[in-house]
Amino acid sequence: MASKTWDEIVSPATDRTERANRSDDESLAQAARGNPAAFAPLYERYVRPIYAYCYQRLGSRDLADDATSAVFMKAFAAMPKYRSASFRGWLYTIARNVITDQFRSQTSAPLDRATTLADRRPDPEMLALAGDADARVRHLLNQLTPEQREVIELDLAGLSGREIALVLHRREGAIRASRFRAYKKLRTLLTEEELRNAH
Amino acid sequence: MPTNHDHTAEAAMRLLYANATKHPSPEFVERLGRSLDLPPSHPAARSIPLRPERRSAPLIARPQQFLALLAIVVLFVSSAAWIGLNDLHAPNQSTAIQTTPGNLPGQRWSLPGGDRFSVTGYAEASNGIFYRGVLEVFVTPTPRSSTYTTTFTAFEGNTGKQLWSRELLPASAADSDALGLYLAVIDERRAASVVLLDAETGDQRWKADVPSGATHLEVVGDNVLVQDWANHLTVLDRKSGAVRWQVAIGPPSGSSEQATIPLLVYGAFVVAKAPGSPLQVLDIESGAVVWSLDVGDAIEAAISNNTLAIIRSGSNSSEPTGEAEQITAYALSTGMPLWHRELNSRISEQIPRILGTRSGFAVIARQLGEVVSDRPEGATAAPDADPEALMSTEHALGKNPLVHILFGLDPASGATSWMTEWAFRSGERDRAVSGDIAQVATIPGTDTFFITTLDLKAGWLTAPQPKFAAQMRYPDVHIPFAVVRFDGTSGRPFDIPELPFAIVLDDSNAYLAYNTAGMVALTRGDP
Numbered sequence: 001m002a003s004k005t006w007d008e009i010v011s012p013a014t015d016r017t018e019r020a021n022r023s024d025d026e027s028l029a030q031a032a033r034g035n036p037a038a039f040a041p042l043y044e045r046y047v048r049p050i051y052a053y054c055y056q057r058l059g060s061r062d063l064a065d066d067a068t069s070a071v072f073m074k075a076f077a078a079m080p081k082y083r084s085a086s087f088r089g090w091l092y093t094i095a096r097n098v099i100t101d102q103f104r105s106q107t108s109a110p111l112d113r114a115t116t117l118a119d120r121r122p123d124p125e126m127l128a129l130a131g132d133a134d135a136r137v138r139h140l141l142n143q144l145t146p147e148q149r150e151v152i153e154l155d156l157a158g159l160s161g162r163e164i165a166l167v168l169h170r171r172e173g174a175i176r177a178s179r180f181r182a183y184k185k186l187r188t189l190l191t192e193e194e195l196r197n198a199h
Numbered sequence: 200m201p202t203n204h205d206h207t208a209e210a211a212m213r214l215l216y217a218n219a220t221k222h223p224s225p226e227f228v229e230r231l232g233r234s235l236d237l238p239p240s241h242p243a244a245r246s247i248p249l250r251p252e253r254r255s256a257p258l259i260a261r262p263q264q265f266l267a268l269l270a271i272v273v274l275f276v277s278s279a280a281w282i283g284l285n286d287l288h289a290p291n292q293s294t295a296i297q298t299t300p301g302n303l304p305g306q307r308w309s310l311p312g313g314d315r316f317s318v319t320g321y322a323e324a325s326n327g328i329f330y331r332g333v334l335e336v337f338v339t340p341t342p343r344s345s346t347y348t349t350t351f352t353a354f355e356g357n358t359g360k361q362l363w364s365r366e367l368l369p370a371s372a373a374d375s376d377a378l379g380l381y382l383a384v385i386d387e388r389r390a391a392s393v394v395l396l397d398a399e400t401g402d403q404r405w406k407a408d409v410p411s412g413a414t415h416l417e418v419v420g421d422n423v424l425v426q427d428w429a430n431h432l433t434v435l436d437r438k439s440g441a442v443r444w445q446v447a448i449g450p451p452s453g454s455s456e457q458a459t460i461p462l463l464v465y466g467a468f469v470v471a472k473a474p475g476s477p478l479q480v481l482d483i484e485s486g487a488v489v490w491s492l493d494v495g496d497a498i499e500a501a502i503s504n505n506t507l508a509i510i511r512s513g514s515n516s517s518e519p520t521g522e523a524e525q526i527t528a529y530a531l532s533t534g535m536p537l538w539h540r541e542l543n544s545r546i547s548e549q550i551p552r553i554l555g556t557r558s559g560f561a562v563i564a565r566q567l568g569e570v571v572s573d574r575p576e577g578a579t580a581a582p583d584a585d586p587e588a589l590m591s592t593e594h595a596l597g598k599n600p601l602v603h604i605l606f607g608l609d610p611a612s613g614a615t616s617w618m619t620e621w622a623f624r625s626g627e628r629d630r631a632v633s634g635d636i637a638q639v640a641t642i643p644g645t646d647t648f649f650i651t652t653l654d655l656k657a658g659w660l661t662a663p664q665p666k667f668a669a670q671m672r673y674p675d676v677h678i679p680f681a682v683v684r685f686d687g688t689s690g691r692p693f694d695i696p697e698l699p700f701a702i703v704l705d706d707s708n709a710y711l712a713y714n715t716a717g718m719v720a721l722t723r724g725d726p
Contacts, residue, residue, distance in 0.1 A: 051223040
């Protein structure tokens with residue numbers, strides 16, 4: 001896989017597109033309440049980010065396939081009654097709940113441990129040594145508390161602090177605090193090369 | 200409170216994350232798009248499931264008309280308060296769903312539902328007769344053309360005997376009373392009307408033209424109230440169909456967008472709201488405005504004891520602010536503000552629901568996080584009265600985040616009168632799956648309300664009850680016809696947790712449990 005540079009990730013053009021997309025999310029979502037045709041662009045816009053989020057949480061393509069399917073089926077079914085303030089926040093809330101249900105269906109462990117049960121793949125440290133960027137991210141996130149990890153995963157998925165607060169049903173101030181502590185911790189875990197590459 | 204963080208670490212993590220991001224395969228994106236039946240403009244689109252042979256001449260041949268048909272399908276289903284999603288995107292399969300009579304408490308009889316080419320819509324019940332509507336769509340692939348029919352069937356409530364069946368135009372709203380079944384229908388030229396079908400014979404007793412397709416239809420006393428897409432409110436005489444009065448409650452929207460709150464009728468008052476317009480309270484006899492109020496983005500409303508309670512979103516901003524949702528109550532006859540409460544729950548997949556019962560309001564809020572807000576003193580959230588309840592709820596949240604908090608509010612003061620937590624669970628204790636709420640309904644004139652879930656189970660609660668004493672019957676009963684489907688191409692279970700399910704109430708002594716797979720009549724068995 002070709003690596004992306006930091007500039008490619010946060011280029012102004014991308015940022016403008018993102019803002020434009022978000023600005024018409026709500027009008028599309030409102031239209032999709034009465035007309036399924038309007039759901040198509042929302043599906044196109046979010047199927048890949050939602051898949052990436054599900055994969056990050058669940059750690060396998062099969063599970064990510066199942067979860068992504070469930071997210072969009074639930075969202076499509078619920079569109080006629082959609083009345084949230086943020087389509088993206090609403091969609092990620094569904095995704096989070098679907099993932100939680102997947103954890104439940106896979107394990108008999110108490111639910112409050114679910115956020116720590118995501119990684120069923122080989123030792124992430126070993127994979128990281130083998131240069132697997134996915135495993136490296138997973139390994140780093142596993143060093144955080146479950147609460148911090150959820151915040152950072154949504155943050156990396158591109159959600160704003162308000163949207164993360166919406167998804168996690170926590171106060172925005174609490175999200176800011178978790179985010180601050182998480183990146184402070186990550187700063188100590190990232191290698192010098194990784195930090196250097198970010199500049 | 201820290202507001203800044205290590206931007207170098209953030210940038211490094213974003214870079215790592217971007218390089219680690221996994222994308223779905225194009226085949227997966229296309230397959231999922233197909234299963235959602237996205238319209239032809241989408242590269243992954245396909246038509247509504249193909250029926251093997253078309254039964255009549257094509258009515259629709261152009262994509263625009265096809266989209267209009269899709270809109271009708273969605274309107275048909277959504278206005279009936281549940282979604283026939285499994286029928287809209289069912290995969291190829293050969294496994295037919297059959298009812299399993301005899302093992303549901305109180306079951307009287309059962310009937311199979313439609314097949315995967317049909318969408319089961321309306322469930323109505325009145326005077327010992329149950330009504331069911333089925334929309335069938337027929338599509339040919341080349342050239343693409345579609346036609347559709349809507350069949351309404353009446354059943355005798357005690358025995359399940361079919362009384363009559365009529366094939367009609369697509370309907371967008373329905374209600375029933377002793378005279379029969381009232382339907383808002385739309386013809387091929389998009390002309391809208393309301394018809395009354397005789398309860399005993401199914402014959403059309405009258406037909407009345409209305410300005411556009413109905414979003415709400417309510418029969419109250421001698422009046423048939425119809426709210427339509429163009430934001431008119433029309434009141435018809437239920438015996439003759441004559442227009443008694445008609446008013447505009449907002450500017451024409453020109454779309455099928457529904458009002459932000461449902462049409463409410465209580466005594467001599469009608470409460471109506473169009474999107475973007477003030478809430479209006481009208482005199483049911485004349486249509487005169489009694490009072491009106493700009494309630495912004497009101498999202499739910501209910502009436503109890505001459506008190507109108509409205510739930511507003513926590514913020515009017517298009518961006519979420521994390522603000523709590525608010526309930527404000529007004530005197531129904533004057534509009535005078537009575538009380539104001541703040542909820543602690545945040546909008547999630549489901550907004551809080553509010554129901555008006557004989558004795559008060561019942562609020563149903565899905566909780567995923569904190570139970571008591573940290574708002575400034577004097578603005579505490581409901582439910583706020585009992586630490587024991589909080590502990591109990593926290594315990595439940597630890598086991599299952601899909602817990603609903605239910606609480607009653609006194610109409611006069613807004614005080615919390617009862618509170619409970621509630622969730623449907625299936626499976627073993629620690630593998631429980633709880634359900635989202637699909638439908639809530641009050642039995643008129645009583646303190647009983649219903650909740651049906653998207654997890655194939657049904658229960659009822661009686662309110663108000665002493666704290667923690669809400670009763671639930673059939674707490675863990677799987678509706679027998681809600682079996683898991685299988686994908687005939689892979690043998691994989693096609694487990695749609697939100698397989699639709701609803702209950703309608705008859706004014707005699709029975710309930711009709713209902714989904715796209717079948718219907719079951721239950722003995723009412725009220726306490």
